[in-house]
Amino acid sequence: MAPEGSTFRLLVGLGNPGREYSGTRHNVGFAVLDRLAATMGATFRADKKWQADAASNGRVWLLKPQTYMNLSGESVSALVRFYQIEPARVLVVLDDMALPLGRLRIRERGSHGGHNGLRSILDHLGTQDVPRLRVGIGSSEPGAAVGHVLGRFAVDERALVEQSLDRAVEAVRFAQENDLPSAMNKFNNHTPTSPL
Numbered sequence: 001m002a003p004e005g006s007t008f009r010l011l012v013g014l015g016n017p018g019r020e021y022s023g024t025r026h027n028v029g030f031a032v033l034d035r036l037a038a039t040m041g042a043t044f045r046a047d048k049k050w051q052a053d054a055a056s057n058g059r060v061w062l063l064k065p066q067t068y069m070n071l072s073g074e075s076v077s078a079l080v081r082f083y084q085i086e087p088a089r090v091l092v093v094l095d096d097m098a099l100p101l102g103r104l105r106i107r108e109r110g111s112h113g114g115h116n117g118l119r120s121i122l123d124h125l126g127t128q129d130v131p132r133l134r135v136g137i138g139s140s141e142p143g144a145a146v147g148h149v150l151g152r153f154a155v156d157e158r159a160l161v162e163q164s165l166d167r168a169v170e171a172v173r174f175a176q177e178n179d180l181p182s183a184m185n186k187f188n189n190h191t192p193t194s195p196l
Helices: 025-040 069-083 116-125 145-149 155-177 180-187
Strands: 010-013 045-047 052-056 061-065 090-096 104-107 132-136
Touching (some): 010 069, 025 061, 025 090, 025 145, 069 090, 104 155, 104 180
Parallel strands (some): 090 132
Antiparallel strands (some): 045 052
């Protein structure tokens, strides 16, 4: 566990590369990282060494693995090992269909919860002590999980999605400036409301 008040050295957003996956529910991690990069004045560039689109503001790395979701750990572990980053100083942003649309859940550690991208990262880093921010994308009909996560948000969901992405950026920045327990208290119990 990172010392209280310590900052993250690596922010990871999970998603799938390619235009066909842009804007899908499974790519909300990418969407949050794009907004974070804009607020930090960082620009993503393709980096073959990390198999990712990577950006840095000189203090923190932002990483969008381009390996496809199930192999995300290859990209993350390469950068983590090169820069000798403690897993507790990595924050993974990912989608979660067990959470209602718009809800956020920050955790310091835990299992992958069935998310293959997070599973790959935990396996490659050899620990469950990897902080994560889950962004709710809403649940699917029984047997329709794949189509749900790879589908796009409905028109009537978009206002809430925008609010959720902005709130996720706020949560990451708050955690950076304070600590994870404070961020958990502030953001985990927030109930989203659809803008008028």
